[in-house]
Amino acid sequence: MPRVIKPLTAVQVKNAKPQDKPYKLYDGGGLFLLVTPAGGKLWRLKYRQENGKEGLLSFGSYPAVSLEQARRKRDEAKQQKASGNDPGQIARAEKAESKSLARNTFAAIAGQWIDFMGSKIAPQTLKYYNSLMKNYLLPNFGDMPVKKIKPSHLIEVFRKIEEKGTLYSSKRSCQICSNVMQYAVALELIEINPVPSIRKLLKVPKYGHFSAVIDPESLGNILYKIEQYKGYGTIRNALRMMPYVFVRSSELMNARWADMNFDACEWRYTVRKTNTPHIVPLAPQVIGILNEQRNISGDCELVFPGYYDKTKRMGPGSMCHALRTLGIPYSDMTVHGFRATARTLLDEVLGERYEYIEHQLAHAVRDPNGRAYNRTEHLAERKRMMIRWATYLDTLREKARQAA
Known part of the structure; x- marks a missing residue:
């Protein structure tokens, strides 16, 4: 006659004491509590596998797993077996899945x-x-x-x-x-x-006008931060040069050594946007940056080549990323924004003539008779203006350095 197993009570489980040898307290349906000599109380389920051999499942330890929870786990395992599945295989698969999840965060x-x-x-x-x-x-x-x-x-x-x-x-x-x-x-x-x-x-950023600082103190802080950039030297030099020359970023990235005249201190090229010739006077500070950049670019055709492929220009977002890395948000300043900064401060602070500024921005400027000025118009005055502008930027950066 089969042995009748009386279900355990919560009190029995709680009061089970360790003995010299491990022993089992049976609850029925194959579920039992294994009590170890060290005082551990481990829930186990004995069941018959499809091959006829005995299988054993672990449900955790008491009190982390209560008597009621252990019984629910037993009932789930019995349902799995009744459905033709091996609860042991399912448990092993779940354990492997759990490990995979923990590993693949x-x-x-x-x-x-x-x-x-x-x-x-x-x-x-x-x-x-x-x-x-x-x-x-x-x-x-x-x-x-x-x-x-x-x-x-x-x-x-x-x-x-x-x-x-x-x-x-x-x-x-x-x-x-x-x-x-x-x-x-x-x-x-x-x-x-x-x-x-x-x-x-998700919302899409609206770029509209390029952000630009027009406050001298804020500009000085940005110039000082640019000097602290520790990334790729080519990006650092391009970013340092941009405020001095305030050309379009694409024009700077496509700059070629063949277009740089160090004797005349000029950079001559054709503006792609308007297909017109343009001259950028180079202040001594810019000449210094270009000399540093020559040591990096070497024999490359481009002044600011890419990091991996020096036959191509550096990435279009490189300078922008550098500004973000320096903690300068897009809402405060963009690379293209240096053009608006120069236009505003050259006019409102340095008092330079409108024609000189607009011509230097490579905008169409016309004389009183409606004729467009050619690229050499007011060149001497623009050279003086660009040297004055470079000196002004250095002064702002130095003030920011002293205040830091």
Whole structure:
């Protein structure tokens, strides 16, 4: 006659004392409590496998797992067996899945992606990516398994970033998050990248006019920060040169050594936007920067070549990324904004003539008879103006250095 097992009570489980040898307290249906000599109380389930052999499942320890919880786990295992599944195999699969989730967090996969990209992008870009990771992505997603990141969570996080007024950072962070999730797809950790599905639900930055500072003190602080840039030397020199010459950023990035006349202290080229010849007088400070840059670019045709392929110009967002790395937000200053800064301060602070300023900006300037000035018009006056402007910028930067 089979032995009748009376179900355990919560008091029996609580008061079970250790003995010299391990012993079992049975609850029925194969569930028992194993009490060890060290005082441990471990829930176990004995069941019959499909091959006829005895299987054993672990449900955790008491009191972390109560008697009622252990019984529920037993009933779930019995249902799995009744459905033709081996509860032991299911438990092992769940344990492996749990380990996989713990190992494949967003932070872990993001780190792998950063390592992968490290050999493909310029150091300053990598630094910018790491900055966005640290400030926006890792605090929100870092500990989450990539498999658990859903569109609803993404929307919640990126809308919080938007509410802070950092739409540009939200957009760039979203792009990087998508890259990491796509990398997880490639590793077969997830089937679908969830980021593209939420992009149309996020706000889009409106760029309109390029931000520019027109306050001398603020400009001095920005110039001082640029001097502190520790990234790729070519980007640093391009960023240092831009305020002095205030050309369009594309013109600076496409600058060629063949167009630089060091004897005449001039940079002559054709403005692509208007297809007109242009002359930029080079102040001594600019000549100094170009001499430094020659040591970096060497025999390259371009003055500011790319980091990996020196036959191509540096990336169009390189200087912009550098400003963000220096803590200068898009809402305060853009690379193109140096043109508006120069136009305003040359007029309102230095009192330079309108024609000289506009001509130096490569804008169409006409004489009283309606005829466009040619590129050599007022060249002597513009050379004087550019030297005066460079000296003024140095003064602002020095004031900022002394105040720092």
